[in-house]
Amino acid sequence: xxxxxxxxxxxxxxxxxxxxxxxxxxxxxxxxxxxxxxxxxxxxxxxxxxxxxxxxxxxxxxxxxxxxxxxxxxxxxxxxxxxxxxxxxxxxxxxxxxxxxxxxxxxxxxxxxxxxxxxxxxxxxxxxxxxxxxxxxxxxxxxxxxxxxxxxxxxxxxxxxxxxxxxxxxxxxxxxxxxxxxxxxxxxxxxxxxxxxxxxxxxxxxxxxxxxxxxxxxxxxxxxxxxxxxxxxxxxxxxxxxxxxxxxxxxxxxxxxxxxxxxxxxxxxxxxxxxxxxxxxxxxxxxxxxxxxxxxxxxxxxxxxxxxxxxxxxxxxxxxxxxxxxxxxxxxxxxxxxxxxxxxxxxxxxxxxxxxxxxxxxxxxxxxxxxxxxxxxxxxxxxxxxxxxxxxxxxxxxxxxxxxxxxxxxxxxxxxxxxxxxxxxxxxxxxxxxxxxxxxxxxxxxxxxxxxxxxxxxxxxxxxxxxxxxxxxxxxxxxxxxxxxxxxxxxxxxxxxxxxxxxxxxxxxxxxxxxxxxxxxxxxxxxxxxxxxxxxxxxxxxxxxxxxxxxxxxxxxxxxxxxxxxxxxxxxxxxxxxxxxxxxxxxxxxxxxxxxxxxxxxxxxxxxxxxxxxxxxxxxxxxxxxxxxxxxxxxxxxxxxxxxxxxxxxxxxxxxxxxxxxxxxxxxxxxxxxxxxxxxxxxxxxxxxxxxxxxxxxxxxxxxxxxxxxxxxxxxxxxxxxxxxxxxxxxxxxxxxxxxxxxxxxxxxxxxxxxxxxxxxxxxxxxxxxxxxxxxxxxxxxxxxxxxxxxxxxxxxxxxxxxxxxxxxxxxxxxxxxxxxxxxxxxxxxxxxxx
RNA sequence: GCGGGAGUGGCGGAACUGGCAAACGCGCAGGACUUAGGAUCCUGUGUCGCAAGACUUCCGGGUUCGAGUCCCGGCUCCCGCACCA
Numbered sequence: 038x039x040x041x042x043x044x045x046x047x048x049x050x051x052x053x054x055x056x057x058x059x060x061x062x063x064x065x066x067x068x069x070x071x072x073x074x075x076x077x078x079x080x081x082x083x084x085x086x087x088x089x090x091x092x093x094x095x096x097x098x099x100x101x102x103x104x105x106x107x108x109x110x111x112x113x114x115x116x117x118x119x120x121x122x123x124x125x126x127x128x129x130x131x132x133x134x135x136x137x138x139x140x141x142x143x144x145x146x147x148x149x150x151x152x153x154x155x156x157x158x159x160x161x162x163x164x165x166x167x168x169x170x171x172x173x174x175x176x177x178x179x180x181x182x183x184x185x186x187x188x189x190x191x192x193x194x195x196x197x198x199x200x201x202x203x204x205x206x207x208x209x210x211x212x213x214x215x216x217x218x219x220x221x222x223x224x225x226x227x228x229x230x231x232x233x234x235x236x237x238x239x240x241x242x243x244x245x246x247x248x249x250x251x252x253x254x255x256x257x258x259x260x261x262x263x264x265x266x267x268x269x270x271x272x273x274x275x276x277x278x279x280x281x282x283x284x285x286x287x288x289x290x291x292x293x294x295x296x297x298x299x300x301x302x303x304x305x306x307x308x309x310x311x312x313x314x315x316x317x318x319x320x321x322x323x324x325x326x327x328x329x330x331x332x333x334x335x336x337x338x339x340x341x342x343x344x345x346x347x348x349x350x351x352x353x354x355x356x357x358x359x360x361x362x363x364x365x366x367x368x369x370x371x372x373x374x375x376x377x378x379x380x381x382x383x384x385x386x387x388x389x390x391x392x393x394x395x396x397x398x399x400x401x402x403x404x405x406x407x408x409x410x411x412x413x414x415x416x417x418x419x420x421x422x423x424x425x426x427x428x429x430x431x432x433x434x435x436x437x438x439x440x441x442x443x444x445x446x447x448x449x450x451x452x453x454x455x456x457x458x459x460x461x462x463x464x465x466x467x468x469x470x471x472x473x474x475x476x477x478x479x480x481x482x483x484x485x486x487x488x489x490x491x492x493x494x495x496x497x498x499x500x501x502x503x504x505x506x507x508x509x510x511x512x513x514x515x516x517x518x519x520x521x522x523x524x525x526x527x528x529x530x531x532x533x534x535x536x537x538x539x540x541x542x543x544x545x546x547x548x549x550x551x552x553x554x555x556x557x558x559x560x561x562x563x564x565x566x567x568x569x570x571x572x573x574x575x576x577x578x579x580x581x582x583x584x585x586x587x588x589x590x591x592x593x594x595x596x597x598x599x600x601x602x603x604x605x606x607x608x609x610x611x612x613x614x615x616x617x618x619x620x621x622x623x624x625x626x627x628x629x630x631x632x633x634x635x636x637x638x639x640x641x642x643x644x645x646x647x648x649x650x651x652x653x654x655x656x657x658x659x660x661x662x663x664x665x666x667x668x669x670x671x672x673x674x675x676x677x678x679x680x681x682x683x684x685x686x687x688x689x690x691x692x693x694x695x696x697x698x699x700x701x702x703x704x705x706x707x708x709x710x711x712x713x714x715x716x717x718x719x720x721x722x723x724x725x726x727x728x729x730x731x732x733x734x735x736x737x738x739x740x741x742x743x744x745x746x747x748x749x750x751x752x753x754x755x756x757x758x759x760x761x762x763x764x765x766x767x768x769x770x771x772x773x774x775x776x777x778x779x780x781x782x783x784x785x786x787x788x789x790x791x792x793x794x795x796x797x798x799x800x801x802x803x804x805x806x807x808x809x810x811x812x813x814x815x816x817x818x819x820x821x822x823x824x825x826x827x828x829x830x831x832x833x834x835x836x837x838x839x840x841x842x843x844x845x846x847x848x849x850x851x852x853x854x855x856x857x858x859x860x861x862x863x864x865x866x867x868x869x870x871x872x
Numbered sequence: 873g874c875g876g877g878a879g880u881g882g883c884g885g886a887a888c889u890g891g892c893a894a895a896c897g898c899g900c901a902g903g904a905c906u907u908a909g910g911a912u913c914c915u916g917u918g919u920c921g922c923a924a925g926a927c928u929u930c931c932g933g934g935u936u937c938g939a940g941u942c943c944c945g946g947c948u949c950c951c952g953c954a955c956c957a
Contacts, residue, residue, distance in 0.1 A: 219953095261876055261952085268875060268953060275957080312957060325957095366955085389955095396956045403957085409873080410955050485956055608952080642951095649951095678897070679884060684877085687884050695897045701912090742886070745896035752896090757914080815892035820938045822892050859937050865891045869937050 051704035053668025057779040061160060069793050070122075070165045074578050074591060077119030082595045083110040084574055084634075086603030086611070087125040090151040092136055095158040097658045097676070097688065098643050098650050104673045105640055105682050105738060106602040107164045111775035112735045113600075114165070115799040121595060122165050123577040125172040126152050129180075130566035131209050131225055134497035138530060144497050145525055148175055158660065163669045163778050165795070170580045174569035179576065180499035181520030182586035183569050186618060187491075187502060188513050189625055195241045196491075198511065202329070202394075203490055205233035210531035211494045212237060214565060217610070232353075235535050238501060238562070239488040242617045246270055246484040249616055252632055259639040259683065265608035271485025275313035276469045277398060278478035280324055280375035282306040282336055283383055308332060308375055308386065311397030311483055314404065314444070315472065316464035318379040319453040320425035321402035322415070324386045325368065327394035328352040336386055338372025345369055345388060352390040366391055366414040377402075378477040379454070379468070389414060397483055405440065412440035426461060427451045489614065491565040494537040496529035498563030506550035506557040515551050521559070537561040571614040572622075574598055574633055587628075598634045605639035612637070638738060641685020643676075650688065658688065670777030671697040677740035677776060686741075699748050700780055706754055706761045707770060707784045716762040723753045724765060725807035728800050731772045740776070747772055763788070768800035816841045817867040818850040826866070834860040841866055 064070050074080075085106035088099050110122040128148045137144040152173060159166065172179050190196040204213040208228035212235060217224040242249075250270045253263050308324055326333055328349045337345040348369045368389025377384050391410055392401050405415035405422040415422050424437055426448050431441070433451045441448075444461040451457055456464045472478030492501065500521045502514035514521055524545040529538045539546060539561040550557035572586075578595045579587040597619075603611075615633050623631035648654040663672050675696040680686025727750040734743035750769065754761045767788055774781035774794045785794035813825050814837060824847040826840040837860055841847050857869040 264876055265952060271953090271956065273956075310957080314957075391955045391957095393956065401957050408957070410957075413955095483956080485953095605951080675897095681885085689884065689898070692884070692898055698912095699897085741884095742896080745886070748896055813892080817892085817938070820936095825892065857937065859891090861891060865938085867891080867937055 049708055051701050051780065053670060053700075053780070054665065056783050057161075057163065057669055060779045060782045061163065063782075064793075067793075069795065070167055071169065072119060072121045072167045074121060074170075074595065077121075079118045080121065080595050081110075081113045081118035081600075082121045082578075082598045083113065083600045084123070084577075084598045084602070086601075086607065087127050087570070087573060088155065089130065089132055090126045090128050090148065090155045091132070092140070092147070092151055093652065093657070093659075094151075094154050095162075095660060096650070096652075097660055100158075100162055100660050100672075101643050101676045101685075102602060102604065102640050103159065103162065103164055104676055105740065106600075107673075108677065108735065108740060108775040109600055109602070109738070111165055111778065111795060112799070114795055115771065115774070115797065117798070120165070121170075121578065122167065123170040123172075123580075124159060124164070124166045124168070125573060125577070126155065126174065127566065127570050127573075128152065128173050128175040129498045129563075129569050131211065131493075131495060131497070134495060134529070135209070135225075137497070143525070143527070143529075144175075148173075161664055161669055162660065162673065165778070170577050172573065172576055172580050174499075174566075174573065175497075177520045177522055178583070179573075180523075180569065182576065183499045183564065183572070184502040184514070184519050184521060185516060185586055186568065186572055186622075187564060188516060188519075189627070190240055190621060191513055193621065193625060195244065195621060196238060197241065198236060198238050200234055200236050201239070201490070202232045202234050203237055205231045205235075205535070207231055207533075209495075210533060212490055212492055214490050214567070214610075233535060235492075237490050237492040238503075238560075238564075239490050240617070242489045242614075243484060243486055245617050245620055246272070246486045247482075248620060248631075249486075249613065250484075252616070256632060256637070257635060258637040259605070262605055262608045262612065262637060262639050265605070266613055269486065269609040269613065273313050273483045273485075275311055275397075275481060275483060276315040276472065276478050277309050277311050277481045278315065278318065278378070278402060278472055279307040279309050280377065280384075280402065282308060282373055282375045282386070306332065306335060308336070308400050309398045310400045310402045311481065312402055314407065314461075314465070315468040315478070316450060316453075316456070316459075316461050317404040317407050317425050318377065318402065318468055318472075319450075319456070320404040320406045320423045321377055321379075321384065322405060322421045322423055323384045323403045324375055325392045325401050325403050325411075325414070326371070326386065326388045327392045327399040328388050328390055329394040330388070330399045332400075333371065333388055336371050336373035341370060341372035345371055348388060366410070366417045368414065368418065370418075378472065378475065385420070387414075387418070395487060396485065406437050407441055409440045409442065412437075423452060425450060425452050489565075489617075491568055492562040493565055494535060494562055495531055496523075496526070496538040496563070498566065499523065499569065500539065501560040501562055501564050503560040504548055504550060504557045505560065506553060506555055508555055509550055509552045509557075511560075512550060512552050512557070518551070523563070537563065539563070567610055567614050568618075570611050571618040574601075574615070575619075575622075575628065593629055596628070597630050597632060599636065601634040601637045602640055603637070604642070608639070638683060640738075641680065641683055643679075643685055643688050645688040658690075663693065667693050667697050668700075668779070670780050671700055674700070674744060674776045678744045680741055682738040682740050696744075699744075699751065700777060702751055702755060703766075703769070703773060704780065704784070706751065707766045708787065710761040710763045710766050712763040714762060716764040720753055720762075720765050722806060722809065723750055724768060725802040725804075728768060728772065728802035729804075729807055732799065732802065735775065743772075744776065770794065771797060771800050812863055814863065815865040816844075816847050817865060818847065819870055820867060823847045823850050830863055832862075834858065834866070837866045838868075841868070 083106055085103050110120045114120040133144055133148055137147050174180060187196060204218045206213055206223040206228055208226045209223060213223060218230050221230055223230055250272055253266060368387050371386045371388060373386040374383040375386050403411040405411040406424045407426055422437055424433060426441055427433055428447050448461055450459050450464045456467060469480050500523055502521045504512045504514060506512055524542055526542050531538055546559040546561055548557055548559055575587045578591040582588050619633040620631045622628045643650040645656040648656055650656055671693055675693040678696055679692060727746050730746040731743045754765050770781050770784045771794060781794050811827050812830050814828050815822050816824050816826055824844055828837060828840060851868060855868045855870055859867040
């Protein structure tokens with residue numbers, strides 16, 4: 038053992054653990070990772086989505102995300118930018134609170150411990166963080182300004198309170214935003230979400246729907262993220278059409294007669310529907326109202342009232358899971374009829390839960406011939422189905438066996454009076470124009486997006502800064518009184534009442550009205566965690582500022598964020614809310630830009646044993662032991678090597694050994710490199726190619742191929758027992774530095790440099806030096822590769838032919854005169870023989 | 873159902889605007905050095921074949937001198953959204 042240690046010392050082996058400790062301490066001491074936010078020139082703000090500090094600690098997925106960002110930041114720094122790479126914690130929210138409840142410890146003491154653990158892990162991973170700018174959303178110095186953001190929205194009429202049907206999670210006992218309900222289940226715990234009617238605070242994000250959509254076109258973001266936002270915003274261009282409700286009198290034999298032509302009077306009620314297919318109005322054979330529609334009570338006839346009320350009651354308690362797509366359509370007839378303005382015919386008015394109150398007008402005109410849901414319903418209820426659109430070969434007379442939903446070119450209108458023969462798109466415009474002329478409709482743009490419900494009936498969040506006064510109504514807490522601190526209470530467990538745990542703390546919620554001084558009561562709900570994270574990027578450069586949320590000069594200098602990296606699971610949550618809040622602050626004149634992130638890249642996910650690495654799948658790998666065994670440098674590099682960064686990769690425990698071997702070889706090559714003598718010309722050529730490749734790949738986040746190129750280069754440097762020359766390996770140390778910062782620093786120092794490798798200039802490449810003087814060209818005969826030839830890069834076709842024919846292995850395939858020869862300079866030669 | 877992405881050796885993955893498919897790494901096999909090797913270093917490694925050679929990028933067609941890459945048709949998997957009118 039002793040002998041071995043001595044041998045190791047003598048051989049000067051790479052000791053990752055010792056060396057990483059050494060450099061982390063050195064960086065801290067020298068302030069290597071600090072950013073002079075006030076004076077630094079060429080600012081570059083590179084941001085990673087801040088984590089929720091779970092008790093389990095940082096997992097490999099987090100580290101994968103952070104490392105990708107860190108490499109980008111370190112690379113930009115070596116390009117001469119002043120890079121700002123801050124870190125923080127998204128520590129409020131249900132997740133933290135539930136965990137605290139589970140282990141029976143108060144989050145006030147639990148969260149700081151988790152944060153300490155995370156910080157330790159992040160430091161061990163060697164991220165280039167300036168810790169002076171760390172923030173936590175749970176810090177009153179931070180959430181003071183979260184509350185301030187709320188007040189800015191309130192001031193601008195963008196925050197309002199209403200009683201609304203909201204998503205209620207019976208397990209977490211709180212309201213959820215639409216974005217947090219996944220297929221009818223709670224995003225956090227998977228419980229079936231219920232509908233409840235509660236008084237909630239909302240943000241009018243729908244006012245910004247159009248702008249949120251339009252601006253997407255200007256953003257340099259992962260396409261998949263933009264698409265997800267587009268789908269979520271869900272713009273549909275359509276029309277609202279009014280159907281006049283008419284009374285019917287039953288006469289003998291069950292037939293009905295219109296009452297307004299003498300025998301009856303029309304009800305002065307319109308049912309307004311939203312449709313994207315106004316062209317099919319002649320095929321609208323009935324109307325459907327959502328069960329919650331306010332007109333249901335009004336239009337239901339006495340005969341049908343009991344059945345209608347029973348149906349409404351039954352569907353009101355439905356949970357959202359029941360609303361999953363199903364062919365089993367249910368509904369009841371209201372007894373009422375409405376006039377189809379196009380046909381002049383009365384059509385029955387039904388209610389059914391396949392129509393949603395939240396979308397459009399909560400009412401539809403049903404066109405069973407051309408909509409599959411209406412078709413199913415009409416079949417179930419025995420309602421008439423009329424064809425009004427047909428393909429050229431369709432027989433207009435035969436009944437439709439299935440809905441015909443084509444709206445593309447060959448389809449044309451039939452059975453639609455003056456619109457017959459028009460294409461769907463043409464008819465759509467014409468019908469809307471006709472309805473507008475007759476004041477029965479108008480063109481309307483609808484968005485799927487709903488207003489953002491931010492109230493949470495939980496404890497662990499920033500209290501919403503409102504005070505209710507009997508005389509003055511809801512009064513905003515004056516800015517000077519912020520923050521409204523979250524009181525420390527022992528019993529923070531939520532209950533079924535729909536009222537926050539804070540409502541049990543009388544000493545806290547009883548306050549004087551800021552306006553009139555009368556006894557008043559605080560809002561006892563807290564705000565959604567996503568409000569915390571919707572502006573944190575604005576805070577980072579200004580974390581040391583106490584009297585404002587952010588400093589105007591620093592904000593103008595550092596924002597918008599130059600590069601943002603995070604998971605695509607936030608495509609419609611965090612990323613949409615952040616854009617919205619930024620737009621609002623921009624409109625309020627508080628920030629000079631209306632988009633927070635110029636560039637966003639969604640990273641992929643780590644797969645292990647065929648599933649995404651997550652606690653749910655039970656396949657989580659904890660970085661700590663891997664870092665202990667292999668070193669952070671190996672781990673970082675391995676994570677980046679296992680696949681394209683934007684696609685993620687498959688994690689295999691044994692794979693890290695290859696990367697570690699690479700760093701071992703790098704170590705000995707540099708340590709043993711000779712500083713005199715000439716570098717090898719071929720190696721230098723390869724070096725310049727490698728610099729070019731890595732310089733090209735890193736900004737594109739093509740980390741896996743950059744690493745492969747460096748490995749390939751090192752293999753060329755170390756063929757056999759060859760000793761490397763210093764000039765061959767010194768630039769490689771710089772190329773490796775963003776990936777494996779500790780070993781790079783150590784080697785850089787051993788090469789005699791006094792400065793940090795991160796303060797060195799990224800190596801440049803010489804295109805001439807990177808060029809080959811002899812290239813290998815493939816030779817094909819009739820398109821099949823038969824051999825290769827060595828040529829000068831500028832060799833002519835004749836030179837190539839001569840070289841090819843000189844090779845027996847190629848020449849033997851050629852008989853007679855070639856019919857055709859294709860020569861692509863520097864690539865290949867194809868000799869095509871006659872047919 | 874709609875939208876997005878992807879199918880390449882035993883495995884993870886390379887391949888620029890169509891131009892030597894399988895770079896790089898893992899694994900595996902053989903060898904060297906060794907008391908030893910789970911260290912290190914060398915060599916080999918798509919499939920079939922002794923070889924010459926033939927075949928090979930999910931399947932089937934097509935365009936082209938030439939297709940993993942382009943076009944048409946189909947299959948499979950992953951990720952969003954999901955009765956959005």
